[in-house]
Amino acid sequence: MSSSPTTSAAMLSALRRARSLLPGVADYSETRRSWPKDLLAGATVGIVALPLALGFGVSSGLTAEQGQITAIVAGLLAAVFGGSHVQISGPTGAMAVVLVPIVAIQGAEAVVAVTLIAGLIVVADGLLRLGRAVSFIPWPVLEGFTLGIAAIIFLQQVPFVTTPVDSAPGEHSTNALVAAGQLIGEADWSYLPYSLTAVAIVVACMLIAPKIHPSIPGSLVGIIIVTVLAALVPNPLATIGEIPRSLPVPSVPDIDLGAIGGLLPAAGTIAALAAIESLLSARVASSMSDSGAYRPDRELVGQGVASIGSSLFGGMPATGAIARTSVNIRAGGRTRLASIVHALVLLAIVLAAAAPVGQIPLAALGGVLFVTAVRMVHLTTVRAIMRSTRSDAVGFIITALITISFDLIIAVGIGMVVAAAFALRNLSRATGVTIEEVSAGESAHPGDDSISIVRFDGPLFFASSDRIFDEVMELDGIVVVILRMSQLELVDASGARILAEVVHAFERRGITVLIKGVKDSHVDLFRHVGVLGALRDNRHLFDDLPSAIEHARSHVERASTGSR
Known part of the structure; x- marks a missing residue:
């Protein structure tokens, strides 16, 4: 029974990878x-x-x-x-x-x-x-x-x-500094x-x-x-x-x-x-x-x-x-x-x-x-690190001290944790939420003050998701909110889940949510985590901002007519 082309290709690929780990004549081509x-x-x-x-x-x-x-x-x-x-x-x-x-x-x-x-x-x-x-x-x-x-x-x-x-007397510590x-x-x-x-x-x-x-x-x-x-x-x-x-x-x-x-x-x-x-x-x-x-x-x-x-x-x-x-x-x-x-x-x-x-x-x-x-x-390297950023300097000092005091591998692990913590903090600060006006001056429409546009910038992940939720939830006195996603970069499951909770929270308050500009790379995540499913209507998903604003104005007009 012959193997399939896929199996043969996989075997050849595995053999090539294994061969790349072994010595060969090419190692001495320059000799x-x-x-x-x-x-x-x-x-x-x-x-x-x-x-x-x-x-x-x-x-x-x-x-x-x-x-x-x-x-x-x-x-x-x-x-x-x-x-x-x-x-x-x-x-x-x-x-x-x-x-x-x-x-x-x-x-x-x-x-x-x-x-x-x-x-x-x-x-x-x-x-x-x-x-x-x-x-x-x-x-x-x-x-x-x-x-x-x-x-x-x-x-x-x-x-x-x-x-x-x-003739060294007595027992000595295994720690080099103490010994x-x-x-x-x-x-x-x-x-x-x-x-x-x-x-x-x-x-x-x-x-x-x-x-x-x-x-x-x-x-x-x-x-x-x-x-x-x-x-x-x-x-x-x-x-x-x-x-x-x-x-x-x-x-x-x-x-x-x-x-x-x-x-x-x-x-x-x-x-x-x-x-x-x-x-x-x-x-x-x-x-x-x-x-x-x-x-x-x-x-x-x-x-x-x-x-x-x-x-x-x-x-x-x-x-x-x-x-x-x-x-x-x-x-x-x-x-x-x-x-x-x-x-x-x-x-x-x-x-x-x-x-x-x-x-x-x-x-x-x-x-x-x-x-x-x-x-x-x-010393030039030490000075460069100490003058770079506070987080890098702290990671450098902690790693050195733990290496001397405890264990080399533990020091690298803790140093990486410290560096990762600072990196996550800085990355979370890069996540921004901007409230934009729909229009101003002569282009303003009646009821535009009842529409808010929320633009998300940077990454949205577990370290920044709660802060973003709190900032967006401060919006009040509006009928429609447009969530602009085109500037949103990295999104993980926690960030996507927060977006779903934002949509649910606004809809429970009677505020219609429209989403504009979801990137192709985020569509599957948003669908699986429930961001898109949280929308009141699947027609509330838009590719461009003018169409979203026009739809929002129609909601405001209906709400205004209904109230009269």
Whole structure:
């Protein structure tokens, strides 16, 4: 039995959509021309990514090795399967912020399982075509989110400066702000001169190196100087520790089916953050590079696959990293080859230089992340938002404060609610009701003062419907009212229902209602909700105002004759 043409067309369409989410030869069409720049850009990003991968691994409560594994495995998989030609993926500060409380509450062992589940969720998001959902998040909310993350990343480096990690006394809060205060109060003053010197050297290198030449990786230079000095001068600085000289053998994380319910909230938070951060980074990268538009749904699939692969090697969740992506673009990267080379450079470092990497002082990594956190905040952007509108400024501040105080995803949700509330308020204020005269001067007819024209402007929806009803119901002493609908824009079911109630209310008072200029897009809604059915006669619906006025005058004349 052959399938119908409609079924065949649907199957072909589904296959094309599925194919668009998979890698293809076309992904590397530009490589023949751009490979020299791609190789250089990939090597540059690999060097820049090394201290960040190590630092985010440690600051998340895990290990530098897990950060490195994530940068290698997830970076390679996201490059191949992702939807952006220039995106660089790996461990990020935002993800480290989310992981700290998860590690504190559920343990480091749970992170690998949570990473796998989160990766599956992100893949599902891509298959469900949710890639464009991030466009619904307002800009001030995103910037408030970024400011909050930057503050937390900065605060999370306090342990590396105040005291040797292994000797940190007491229990500390999972909130970065509270924990930072606790650790400063418990600071080892004999340790501070060494750690602050290490931080100062790294910060100075990161600030000075770009002024000498943009291609000099200041963070790596600073880390090398601090590591060499630490090897030559006796000091108490804590170091990364031993790092294996190879990647671990991949294996499926051991997940207790009974514990999945407890892991899902954490996995959902990680998946949401991975999706948001990766899509935003890819969108910014697309605007910075002329390598072509990114595919948001494929980007989600690719980032999900990257986190799944990272979990198989014992790594942590990955996202698109805007800082490393920007370095890639500025270094000339144009195709996925640059992202692949970046991962291979990191792998080569693991294979060839694991021992010296293990001697890097944690305070030096803290210095890298201090600067990274500060650079995430752009004062011009903050000033622009604060000077824009009060509602945007409030949304920005609330999102930032909740991000720092409570939870990243909750902060975005509340920020969106606040932004939506202000947007609805402003939109409802745009809904207007104007009472117009029928005619004036010599063109006036006897009895025109018994006719009112009510013009509706703008949107009419649930947030403005009650106010509009109250304003229209103030009309009195008239025989006929003409409701002008031609300027009415967006109408929802609540707005249409209010119009039906307006018609019913006037008719109960003995006032004849005429409706003029219903848009074609509103006809079905008005019919289903009862606006048109509320009219006394179906001839009381008009396309033009003169005809409606003429009919209204005839009603006034009959009413006047009847009264005599």
